[in-house]
Amino acid sequence: MIMPRTAWPILGPKAHALRILVTSLMLSMPIGTASFAGPGHSGDEGHSHDAPAAKSSQSPRVVATSEAYQLVGILKANQLTIHLDREKDNAPVTAATIEVSINDKTVTAEPKADGTYAVLVESLIQPGENVLEFSIKEGETFDLLGGTLATPVARSEHRSHGIASLSSWLTHPMPAGWAILASGVMLIAGVLVGGLFSRHATLGVMALATALSITIAADPARAGPGHSGDEGHSHGPEASEGASDSPRRLSDGSVFLPKPTQRLIEVRTQYVTPETVRRAIRLPGRVIANPHRIAIVQSIVDGRMAPVNDRFAHVGQHVRSGEVLGYVKPVLAEIDRSDFEQTAGRLDQEIALAENRVSQFKRFATFPAERIRTAEIELENLVRRRATLAERKAVNEPLIAPIDGVIIAAQAAIGQVVSPKDVLFQIVEPRVYWIEALAHESIDISKLGAAQAMAHDAEPAELKFVASSPALTQHATSIKFELTSNRAGFDIGRQVTVLVESGKEMTGIVVPRAAVVQAPNGQYVVFRHVEPERFDPKPVRFVEVDGSRVLLTAGVEPGEKIAVQSATLINQIR
Template structure:
């Protein structure tokens, strides 16, 4: 019975040893029949980077065409109207401007494998600059650097090795294979102590159950099985260790393992990235108020009708928006319109005047005959004539009031800001027909919930939604609260077309003592996933480093960087929140 158990145990251990030692095989070149590992990101395109004090140039090679991105070094703004002469590998060509603000270069030398020196001559705005860079990593076939492996099994058959050795690169291939095998063997020998320990433990376990020569043989077989289980190595190009999924360098924006952001130029153009070189500045903190642009009441006016009626256009037609007009100019006419009761009164008054004038004319005729005969003096005749002339003047005025249109006259010099009439429109005395403003004389009306605020003597500015600033001069404040707020009025010192009546603005009223430091826009600060505030520092034209910063508010629109940045650093000031989303 004991012998049967020993025999079966020996058989089981023998099968285990055969299964373990079956892995001790060498995969030859090209003999990996499993799925190829996939790259997480496609390989990046060859590119050239050149930077000078005025310009930075990035060229990306795709499909044999070099797309060139030319930006200003100081703020990363595109330069779309320059003349770029490129010299690549000794050949010179002119880069063609493209509608999207880039430049395109086509040259046969761009298809050659290897690195090429690139010299770019920039002509822009009467200024010339020279940029030099290297176009790196142009793909191509190289026998020394890119050995390819296929499923030709001649390398593993003795009868075909001789023919394969006649290849001019056979020695190199053989040496590389031997080197690969030796490296794999040395790697396995580094695990020899562990494997020997496992073999010894297995031998002691077998010796406890099996005595004599059978136990010795089974121990040897187990030791060989344990040691042979790790003696397999892969041929060149068939290593399946760590890194089976390659993370290649692609053209998509991403965070690199060291935390640096790779931000390719196409993405920078898409996100409208702008940068700024930091320098120490002096400024005051400020209170921020909400305001709007209004017209100067002394240089603006409304045109209304004093009678109700129908609009009649002049010979030049009705004025258009934005048309400049002069004081006293006629804009339109209003034909009087009377209600039925008013028309009846006018007709009655006109008839009464006509009757009285007729009676006076008859009396004057009789009086004239008496004067001619010397019966009465001429004084009575003169009184009747004066009365008749007065009645005729009243009848004429009544007729003109009924038929003559009212002229709508411009009250001040300026431009037409509003036109609310069309020809034939019936208007009333309460309607505003035209609004005239002087665009060079504008005010800003702001509200403050702090009744103690006194902007007199303080420097004030208005900021539009586009970020443009306008200097303001304080005019006055209201002593009556409107919705629990005080109304403040400022005069715009110098306006332009960017300001329109009714435009919302933010009024910044400076206060306190001047402070010095690195003043940056609040839009340049983003919040990292860990909650820290960061700014993106430029390392290279396409590489930015998130830098943790500590800031202090200045005026709601700007902050002072107290730590993390230093003068001379170039950071992103427009588009930082979008860059912060890159993972």
């Protein structure tokens, strides 16, 4: 039923008393705050006790450094294991005496077989922060280092969240259902109160009731995930995962590498300083034999191969000069055999006539002795010629090694027929090899500097320039070098890369080639040793200097310490 316009608002003493009563009720209404519980909270209390925070599995550590040493102590099972390394190169120090002062007590660390030092600290370490001092003596060197070892402490229980008094009830967040109901009551009350006042006052009271309803519904104490509305703290899991003693890649891209792992993979570091070098050019090449230290073995007659003591010299066998490698049994052609038989028959006939002549001369006593002696000499000469002819047919030709060396080629088999032009054995002296490099671009030979040869799975070898050919080989200039060191892995015929210094001098930071690695994103980086157990990748640009060094042109400043050994293994840590 719609009230007549003239009957509204209500007037009179009773109406005035009613206005006072309703207004007092509205002002005295307890306005609680609504708490809309998010995930991980209960709706009646505004918070929850989810799973406890993840505990860190990384052992407590103490870290100390000086100009001479790096020290990392790791606490496990009441034993403090101390890793002592040199600051300049990260090499382990295994022959030092270390005294540890903990809470005004001093103990001497015991050296271990693995190069570490151990101290039992069960009765020395207290929960919380412990200040440690390390007295190090190595020969004539003495150093004093200090650090703090933080051990875990027991956590106190959370205070009770129950409602123990009226004041706590008044300040405790109201559940969401009650908050919505209170908002509706406030809105209806505003409409009723508006009927007791004038038209303009009614609009103001309704606006005030609406604002109060919105305030209750949208209470700022509304809790989000993992929070309570009354205490402002969380009982849910921590956002970060627990750390560990294992090597790992950190969120900023750096690598956490514990000292035990550094010892295992033999990480070494170096402070970098500028150097002046000449840039090297890369040339393709191959290993060849020294022409002054190679020989071939051939037969001088046609014949059939025969072994020495039932075996031939084989590839890889070391031989001495004058050693017999095999035999060749001469084989006569048909025409040669006919000539041989005719010559042998003629000699046999002449020998028979000479023997008869000598016999007749000796029969007569009056025959001159000189004549008899001449006939005997002729007979002896014919006999020798016949014997030589027979030996030539029956004796094998020996194949003799002309130099000391190693057989690198052998073409001999039992029963093989050979001719004088066939190469049966090839011998090379392994002490001196050459490398032939091909330069497809114009190079000033007079400005060539130091040279090195590189091959896969072989250490770089030093080279000495020998000569260059004025004629092109495969449209390139042939340059000969002599291997002067580290011949292991450089076999004849192997393809190599020759690095030769050429051009102007350059100044920059020179590091071993192994210090530069390729990151997963394709960039070339070096690892800076920023903390005893942390390495930071730094992108760099570089140029080749020789087979084992590079020149960094950007990315690293002088005085920084980088990993120069095992950088490849550090780069693989994820």
